[in-house]
Amino acid sequence: MIESVFLGLSVASILLLIALGLAITYGAMGIINMAHGELLMIGAYCAVLTRIHLGFDMFMALPVAFVMAGATGALIEVFIVRRLYNRLLDTLLATWGVAIVLQQAIRLEFGLVFFGIHIPGLGSGLQNTGIPQVLQGSWQVAGTNLPIFRTFVIGIALIMFAVTWWIYYRTSLGTQLRAIARNAKMAAACGVNVKRINTIAFSYGAGLAGMAGVLLSGFESVKPDMGSSFVINGFLVVVTGGVSSLFGTLFASGLLGEARAVLAIIYNDVLAQAAVFAGVILIILVRPSGLFSPKQR
Amino acid sequence: MSTKLTRRKFLGTSALAGVAATGLPHIWLKDESLYANAATGSEIDVGVLSSLTGPLEVPERSLSDAVRMAIQEINANGGVAGRMINAIVEDAASDPKTFNEKAGKLVIRDRTITTFGGYTTASRLAVRPIYEKRKNLFFFPTFYEGSECSSNIVYTGAVPNQQLYNLVPWMVNTLGKKKIFIVGSNYAFPKGMAQVAKTLLEENDAEWVADEYLELGETEWGAMVNKIKNSGCDAVLSNVVSGPSIAAFYREFKNQGITQTEIPICATVATEIEISSMGNEFAAGSYSSLPYFQAITRPENKKFVADWKEFNNDENAVTHDPQHSSYFGVYLWKQASEKVLNAGEKLTPMAIHEALRDIEFDAPGGLVKTHAENMHTYFTPRIAQWGADGQGIIVDEGETLAPLPYAISGEAEGNLYCTASGLDSSKL
Numbered sequence: 001m002i003e004s005v006f007l008g009l010s011v012a013s014i015l016l017l018i019a020l021g022l023a024i025t026y027g028a029m030g031i032i033n034m035a036h037g038e039l040l041m042i043g044a045y046c047a048v049l050t051r052i053h054l055g056f057d058m059f060m061a062l063p064v065a066f067v068m069a070g071a072t073g074a075l076i077e078v079f080i081v082r083r084l085y086n087r088l089l090d091t092l093l094a095t096w097g098v099a100i101v102l103q104q105a106i107r108l109e110f111g112l113v114f115f116g117i118h119i120p121g122l123g124s125g126l127q128n129t130g131i132p133q134v135l136q137g138s139w140q141v142a143g144t145n146l147p148i149f150r151t152f153v154i155g156i157a158l159i160m161f162a163v164t165w166w167i168y169y170r171t172s173l174g175t176q177l178r179a180i181a182r183n184a185k186m187a188a189a190c191g192v193n194v195k196r197i198n199t200i201a202f203s204y205g206a207g208l209a210g211m212a213g214v215l216l217s218g219f220e221s222v223k224p225d226m227g228s229s230f231v232i233n234g235f236l237v238v239v240t241g242g243v244s245s246l247f248g249t250l251f252a253s254g255l256l257g258e259a260r261a262v263l264a265i266i267y268n269d270v271l272a273q274a275a276v277f278a279g280v281i282l283i284i285l286v287r288p289s290g291l292f293s294p295k296q297r
Numbered sequence: 298m299s300t301k302l303t304r305r306k307f308l309g310t311s312a313l314a315g316v317a318a319t320g321l322p323h324i325w326l327k328d329e330s331l332y333a334n335a336a337t338g339s340e341i342d343v344g345v346l347s348s349l350t351g352p353l354e355v356p357e358r359s360l361s362d363a364v365r366m367a368i369q370e371i372n373a374n375g376g377v378a379g380r381m382i383n384a385i386v387e388d389a390a391s392d393p394k395t396f397n398e399k400a401g402k403l404v405i406r407d408r409t410i411t412t413f414g415g416y417t418t419a420s421r422l423a424v425r426p427i428y429e430k431r432k433n434l435f436f437f438p439t440f441y442e443g444s445e446c447s448s449n450i451v452y453t454g455a456v457p458n459q460q461l462y463n464l465v466p467w468m469v470n471t472l473g474k475k476k477i478f479i480v481g482s483n484y485a486f487p488k489g490m491a492q493v494a495k496t497l498l499e500e501n502d503a504e505w506v507a508d509e510y511l512e513l514g515e516t517e518w519g520a521m522v523n524k525i526k527n528s529g530c531d532a533v534l535s536n537v538v539s540g541p542s543i544a545a546f547y548r549e550f551k552n553q554g555i556t557q558t559e560i561p562i563c564a565t566v567a568t569e570i571e572i573s574s575m576g577n578e579f580a581a582g583s584y585s586s587l588p589y590f591q592a593i594t595r596p597e598n599k600k601f602v603a604d605w606k607e608f609n610n611d612e613n614a615v616t617h618d619p620q621h622s623s624y625f626g627v628y629l630w631k632q633a634s635e636k637v638l639n640a641g642e643k644l645t646p647m648a649i650h651e652a653l654r655d656i657e658f659d660a661p662g663g664l665v666k667t668h669a670e671n672m673h674t675y676f677t678p679r680i681a682q683w684g685a686d687g688q689g690i691i692v693d694e695g696e697t698l699a700p701l702p703y704a705i706s707g708e709a710e711g712n713l714y715c716t717a718s719g720l721d722s723s724k725l
Binding site for chain 2: 003004007010011107126128130131136137138145147149150218219220221223224225226260261264265268269270272273
């Protein structure tokens with residue numbers, strides 16, 4: 001039983017990293033970012049490319065992926081999303097388009113194939129990265145073996161949650177972001193530079209997705225369309241937890257991850273997935289604004 | 298009720314007649330006159346239909362290339378009874394709907410007499426109606442779940458009996474495994490394979506401890522591998538399909554600390570392509586059952602591997618089972634076509650189909666033969682163990698096995714369900 005709970009936690013951790021970024025962009029900024037999964041994919045490719053060209057391992061790839069995915073996020077915000085604030089459905093369509101462009105660009109070896117430039121290691125196919133030696137194997141708790149790598153994933157997710165919480169509630173950046181979430185015009189009137197804060201927040205969320213990508217590359221092959229399925233699960237978490245609540249996101253990713261893993265072990269995986277979706281529908285029916293929605297005034 | 302000829306009616310009718318007479322005459326014709334060009338022209342047009350873009354590009358491009366390589370070789374050696382083959386290559390973009398459209402284009406507009414292509418069952422099912430309706434011919438190269446009997450498709454890949462009749466007894470008797478965990482992706486092929494495997498396990502006095510499925514393409518294997526670990530099984534029979542899902546499975550297996558010596562994975566779908574994409578160290582020690590491996594030591598195969606590397610201009614290019622099947626399919630087709638031409642007949646799809654019965658070819662991986670009744674292929678079944686270099690070592694080679702596409706429903710060599718006259722559905 002300890003093992004299944006632990007597995008659930010590690011599934012939840014990846015979900016948490018993805019959903020935190022979405023909680024900020026969707027919850028606080030009112031943007032549906034369908035390209036979030038592709039930012040994750042960019043992070044995973046950073047792990048592959050830094051390993052091939054610079055000999056980096058996963059620990060060193062994590063900050064690189066954070067910066068690269070964050071920079072890509074900033075570009076998307078400045079050139080596309082910024083022009084679409086307060087147009088929820090348009091942001092969905094535009095970022096979906098961005099997602100397709102990013103996926104196909106990687107498939108065409110970053111689009112450089114047009115110029116006859118070939119980047120070794122960035123092919124259209126599946127790529128893989130190894131796991132550092134220290135993260136292989138398992139450690140024992142109460143007689144059960146727990147894989148070290150999954151422990152590491154849980155650790156990173158919790159640290160990044162703590163950092164996000166600190167930024168959100170303990171820095172002036174976070175205060176400004178929360179002010180924008182409540183009322184962007186009023187915040188602007190009070191001297192908050194809305195554009196700048198939004199760019200930073202969007203880019204931060206993108207960076208988190210990039211880190212999730214690096215961690216995922218330890219579980220599965222890196223491929224251009226690896227992010228698509230995660231963005232759906234990420235939105236499920238955000239909607240279940242309550243759109244602008246960080247603790248809601250934490251709780252909901254834990255809930256969905258655990259439900260998925262425990263049900264998969266007790267019954268089977270296909271049923272577990274169906275049950276999780278059914279559960280989310282029920283929660284949304286009973287509490288349309290999620291489990292942890294702030295009180296409306 | 299007037300029969301007066303109005304201007305509108307006149308224009309409409311004459312336009313239609315004009316189209317029928319000049320524009321698209323071949324749409325209305327279904328008989329041999331369609332292939333007049335093919336029968337007398339200097340070149341023979343064939344279609345090559347694979348996904349050159351999209352998620353399935355990696356495996357399917359190699360199939361398209363293998364067909365082109367075979368055609369290039371045949372042309373360099375004098376063609377088909379002196380006539381050159383002209384390949385019309387189409388990209389199906391990893392999409393069954395595009396497969397259907399491009400197949401229609403090849404058959405109707407290009408009037409090709411045969412198409413080599415397809416990879417997934419979805420792609421085969423998408424094109425099948427076109428070839429059946431237009432009485433054309435399609436060569437399908439992938440091992441698949443069987444239970445199909447078409448007089449317009451030639452199957453050059455293995456069917457379940459050719460991957461399992463050797464593997465299951467070998468697991469029980471040679472590896473000494475008695476408790477088998479059967480795992481697969483949740484759709485027809487793995488479920489059919491599991492059904493055949495269970496019967497074989499019972500016949501060999503072994504048992505299956507579980508029969509579990511994961512969504513097609515799923516990459517979160519934590520819970521399933523945990524189940525395998527705690528099931529008390531001593532071997533895994535894997536019918537998992539789709540490269541990313543297979544890769545994630547083997548990775549998780551190693552990450553959870555299970556070694557291939559304790560619980561070996563014996564797979565029916567893992568070819569060189571899947572192994573190299575997951576990272577060789579994760580597959581090292583596991584087994585696969587397929588008719589063809591790059592590691593086959595016959596001199597014919599060594600030449601084939603060298604030719605393939607040269608054709609692709611890539612030292613790391615790998616040969617694999619469906620790629621090998623794509624390649625020799627062209628040679629089977631060539632022999633049948635020559636038989637038709639030498640007999641002085643018109644070269645039509647159905648004439649080639651008729652001539653294909655019992656055609657033999659010494660392929661790089663060994664002798665292959667088209668079954669006279671069900672148009673599937675005889676193979677030598679093989680089991681390989683993967684090494685740390687991503688190449689297999691052949692650990693078992695059986696007697697040639699006849700294809701039994703309905704083995705899942707109880708078909709046996711003395712009691713064929715699919716014959717030249719079609720499927721006997723009363724036996725199902």
